[in-house]
Amino acid sequence: MGLNRPDPHFDWALDGTGHDRSQTAYRLIVRHGETTVWDSGKVASEQTQQIAYAGHALVSDRYYAWSVMVWDESDEASDWAETQYFRTGLMQPEDWHASWIARYFVLPVGREAPNDNLYDNRWQARPADHLRRDFSSRTKPVRATVYVTALGLYELHLNGERVGEDVMAPGWTDYHQRVEYQSHDVTALIAAGDNTIGAMLGEGWYSGRVGHNQRRAGNHYGGRPALLCQLHLEYADGRIERIVTDESWTTSQGPVCYSDFLMGELYDARLELDGWAEPGFDASRWQPVEVFSPDPRPPRLEASRAPQVREIVRFPGRVLHRAKTGGYIYDLGQNIAGYCELQLSGKAGDRFTLRHGEMLDGEGELYVANLRHAVATDHYIARGEGRERFKPRFTFHGFHYVELTLPEGISPESVSLTGIAIHNDLKLTGAMRTGSPMVNQLISNIEWSQRDNFLSVPTDCPQRDERYGWSADAQVFWKTAGYVMDVSAFLEKWFEDIAEAQLPDGAFTDVAPSKPLNPYRLTAQPGAPGWGDAPVILAWQHWLRYGDRALIEKHYDRLVAWLKHIADANPDHLRINAVYNNYGDWLSIGPASDRTMVATAYWVHVVDLMARLSDVIGRTDMVAHYVAQAEAVRAAFMKAFVDADGRITGDTQTAYLLALDFSILPPELDARAGQHLLRKLDEADGHLQTGFLGVKHLCPVLSDIGASTRAYDLLFNETYPSWGFSIVQGATTIWERWDGWTEDRGFQSVNMNSFNHYAYGAVGEWLYARVAGIDWDEAAPGYSTICMRPQFDRRLGWVEARYDAPTGRIESQWRIEGDVVTWTIAVPPNCRAAITLPSAPLTLVAGDRPLPVAGKDFALGSGRYTISLSI
Template identity: 80%
Template sequence: MTKLRPIALRCEHHAAPMGLNRPAPRFDWALEGGGHNRCQSAFRLVVGAGETVLWDSGKVRSSRTRQIEYAGDVLASDMQCAWTVMVWNEEDAASDWADAQHFRTGLMQPEDWQAQWIARYFVLPAGREAPADNTYDNRWQARPADHLRRDFATAERPVRATAYVSALGLYELYLNGERVDDAVMAPGWTDYHQRVEYQSYDVTDMVVAGANTIGALVGEGWYSGRVGHNQRRAGNHYGGRPALLCQLHLEYADGRIETIVSDKQWTTSQGPVCYSDFLMGEQYDARLEMPGWTEPGFDASRWQPVEVFAPDPRPPHLEASRAPQVRETVRFEGRYLRQAKTGGHIYDFGQNIAGYVALELSGKAGDRFTLRHGEVLDGEGELYVANLRHAVATDHYIAKGEGREHFKPRFTFHGFRYAELTLPDGSSPDDVTLTGIAIHNDLPRTASMRTGLDMVNQLLSNIEWSQRDNFISVPTDCPQRDERYGWSADAQVFWKTAGYVMDVSAFLEKWFEDIAEAQLPDGAFTDVAPSKPLNPYRITAQPGAPGWGDAPVILAWQHWLRYGDRALVEKHYDRLVAWLKHIADANPDHLRINAVYNNYGDWLSVGPASDRTMVATAYWVLVADLMAKLSGVAGRADMVAHYKAQAKAVRAAFIAAFVDDDGRITGDTQTAYLLALDFAILPADLHRKAAAHLLRKLDEAEGHLQTGFLGVKHLCPVLSDIGSPQRAYDLLLNETYPSWGFSIAQGATTIWERWDGWTRENGFQSANMNSFNHYAYGAVGEWLYARVAGIDWDEDAPGFSSIRMRPLFDKRLGWIEAHYDAPTGRIESAWRIAGEIVTWDIRIPPNCAARIELPRAPLSIHAGEAALPLTGATTTLGSGRYTLTIPI
């Protein structure tokens, strides 16, 4: 039997975290190894710093591979550590040591920080003009980016150098003329009045003996720039100007540590970034460039001193960044289409993305190149921008006239597939090259799926790209218009899908901090997080609607099932309790009539509207059920019975108020039956009757869906569970309006916000709310991975130590190939239909088992060359590769 091999080592959900927020970090790994029924019987984990062993677990008899908590010497701040693990297999044979991974502890205590917040004195920039296309009139206030620098000298080259950096706003850090890191939109969006994340960078190879210069470019970003759609106060939500915090640790061979910090010794100026704003765009005047400003020897005699200040109302708490940073990920060549009626030139990048356009051009000094961005073209082939609302989404580049020039924005991004380039007189499209650059949090890709149908493959791509485009610091609703909020219902309906496409463990940990900080004193979670920009004139944030405020409970439960991470549940458990109390106190009769502030119902549904109180009460059943389960996870046995009793009472109230003896539910909508069925609200007899009503509603809609944001994720799973998987496939493969296939038939490369974002009969939906890049309706992705591919979590064994495999076969799809890199290792599933036989190949990682549930008993099961005994349509298989043949 071959040895097992530990792979995919993770510390705090990262391969190599740069900064910790826990004094005792957690370690995870997966396993590889040939053969069948492989398992780990023991492990040994070692953590060290240099030549010093900080913790040696010794041989621990355990099959655990996740959330192993550090139990060694106390970790100090500013430490570089390494760790590795070895395992023993089922025959007690030891593996080799895994390749060591590293982590840095960061600055874990407030007193570790010596740096001060610094910023440019607040003065209106002289000689700056508002852009010609300004739609804000006298409200225009986008600021130039600030350059900050400091020279310092070292007697010798340090053996280790680490930069700890953050900003109120956005920053780029430079050292001796080089960018320190390729992250963009750093440090990310938080409630800056409460918490700011910092990043840690290893800059050892960038510091030299002698003269050095550290510099930073700082922009407004979410801190003082425009965020959201409240145009009376679109910016300055947290403060009026960006600021920098920087601390550079230099460690020398003799152990001495020197610290360079942001303080009064820095100077500041403004340069070519005339303004850069998320909604306005960026204007860059290359004639104002200052060559060498981040290098020693630069003449900064005309730069002004910085101001050292304390952010109002109090300095935010500093924490290490939890999620991978936003980075440039994919590039798309711009394809020239035509000259627009405006005189500009329209380019197609082939994919709707969030990001910006890089220009390569030649021009005379003072030539202006203008880029407008849009998701779609109108009926005449012109750039459609009405749906951007107040987002100007326009970048300007003013040439310096020195050969071939390059430009890409620093502190803005747009949602677009198309761009319109307006050229200066004398220039032609032949003189310019356009490249679209997609940005998002650079989360590890964890799954892939291909099928025998191009339409379904495009749907999978659209789901992935909507996720990419909206995972920018927080999970936003859309990346293009004047909104871009972290709407919680959009996220919760999509989160199971999101977890297949990418590793969202660290991303959710970060966003859960935003959610927690936004929670109101009465226990109400908010509709969005961070919450401040949504309604800046309210004394408190906007309390969450049913399905929206419920999201943290749902997200915590799904995080537990996917990653087996108890810590997030334990940390936020009391906040979840406060939310359920908030609901119960407002609704003593167990009908969720009082939603305090708002109730969106099944948002943006088509067809008959669902009763909002019914939807709200159904969600109360769900979250009460989940809280009973989460109470068990958190070790709060005293609360399990409480929430079971609450769920029972709300179920009874729901049935009494909304369900008749025939199983018909108030409103008689698809969503009404979907929620009642999927949330297990009804007793068996009413469950059967409600299922029949759901099929009737589909028939009445001529086989089309009629759901909104809350109903959509339940469609295909419920139809599969009630014994109608063919109806689920009918919905998946439908290409007429309304359906997923309809938007694809119109050329969509992302998921639309509305089923009727555009139709032949009515053209574009209202420009007031019509995004072509919203992931909520992409929630069908969970059914594709969990039921079509058959790779699903098992509630009885969280973290994919057990895999529930219930594939649904359909001749119309022909074949599928899928894999998912679970926390426990790679799971594979591929099936192909030939005649009346399905051949299904699966791979189960070591230390795992699979619960196989098939529509009918297989004809054969092979583990390599060996045939296994048949046990019916349901069986359990250990790790390894298997081939099953199944009759259609």
């Protein structure tokens, strides 16, 4: 729905019956109307990913259709795949003819809100603006496309109809540098004759509140929202007419008296402007807009890279009881990011108030102390005309419970309350169920923390006065995230935010976009070890999952600059000079890991990855550079932190996890470090003690050192601290802290205590990769080879998992009965599975055909197989 570049890449996945199926050739065709702009011809290749366009130059503002056919291992041709479509965007600056428009700062007197005590706007959040323009179309166009964006948030209307399903559009970017626009086909909404286009504008990330610096909670990028819109009407004779934002538009305020991410929304239905986006509406009292150029310069306009935020899942609210405040407590049954929809009847002026929270306190009251300065309260003032419906437009909250305060005389039985979860509409790619209800709840909690925090950027939490895109939270979770959803385009978008936040000295930042964090600093906050390192790690994981070189090639020089920034600051190869920030193993429990040790371990890791990334894009000159640097940093690490017995400074679980997973130690010390790790688990009575940086490595490393039973022990643990502990307390998302609530201490400090924070959900990668046995192969990116090393455990009983990889659907199911495991797998065509089992199979069946097998390690081609083995 809008391309930023003239050379798109094409992917497809394969399906088919039988075994050892493969693609030997393909033919790809791209058409515009009846014209073929590219016909690849029959290309002898097994490649199904990242096929670069090589046809005639693509033109802005056009629809294209494409399809592909393939030939199999017997040179038999498939049918053509179902035709798919894409549209180019406005790829050149000169394609834009619209101007930014906004309400004047100094306004003539207009209609004011009723002067009563229903309004409480102590935060001075702004009303939403309505903007409109009438236009005429002599005949109905054969095609109508609208390109639209905002500084702030927008909702677009045509002839009284809402355009699209996006919410919180256009999403969060550094508006001083770049704004993403959205494209919509609106042909069906345009009539011959009179038409009206209109938009509502909210503050959002642009001029509203985000972040926890209350001295400057809003106006991070500008002082007022603005709209940019360009409607293209294409007629049968080929003529194109453009309706653009300019001085001919007018503006007024309406029922949204204020709307702010942290404060909430106040909607007075008595102020509704009936028919405001329809022809014939009397706009004679509306005010002219101002055409202006954003300060300090107009941002770049680029098409959206990822699907937008939309309403995804609805949860009916259930009344629990009446609160001491007089309101009614509703339970959604799930902690979500989004808002509520009310259906109600009332008198004109009746106020309905919604307060949102994640938890209830010990007396059943709504717990909101952990929201800090976020008010998270919505108000609806009734119009008094029959059944009314309300849901906020330009705010969202993180909540499991809602306190609804009703006007006198109205009972909760007459009101319908529904929670609506919103997030970027990314395709769900993975699903997993097991024989353990607790583990199933953990899998659900991981997915919902991802859903609730994948909202334009991967945020840390959706509820309090923060909601930043913290980079370490994302990098430890990213492998898990890729199992749950297709995160390819989402990462490409966020990588642009990361790149734009990079500082002149090469430092990446802790968060991206970085503007609202510490806004009084002259520059953004440089990234800490594990945080600033995230782009290198994310680029590597993107390559392994999607086989996509483009992101590496585009941002490679920025990654080089970050490594140079570290090396220049630490000439002795110990990462001591990270004084700008060093969080260590953030929020760990028990003994704290030495921060310099953690920082240096991460330096080894990212230098190793840079050598591999350099090799991927053919930068052989840099491979040698990073290999040598990695050797030097390893040597410094060994000298500074490791003794002859493999004991590492700090003697923590995380110390041994990082050293083992980052391959820092010489082989002769790996076994000793593994023993120390097991000792640290024993000293903690079999409990984890890791923080954000350590948790990702815990179960995978235990499996790698042959201690999968200990990994399962941690999985099934239900006492503090553990994943199971929060589930026993009723958690439906991942907590920020292991001790967010405990029986002896109650709630943790209100200064930082989110109950919806995905970082500790990084265990999800172990569940998919090692429990189910669906993992990538670093030697064959993009899942052309699937590394299948399942870890069986009687306590789990059975597993059913699937993952829609870029190459096709992978399935893995196993069940233990007595002393025998029966494992069924499905490998997509054109792929192979590299199998590693704890013992040689008893039987191996391809469909209904037995196959001979020798040993625990073997490979299989595509198809469905059933394997049995003793445990």
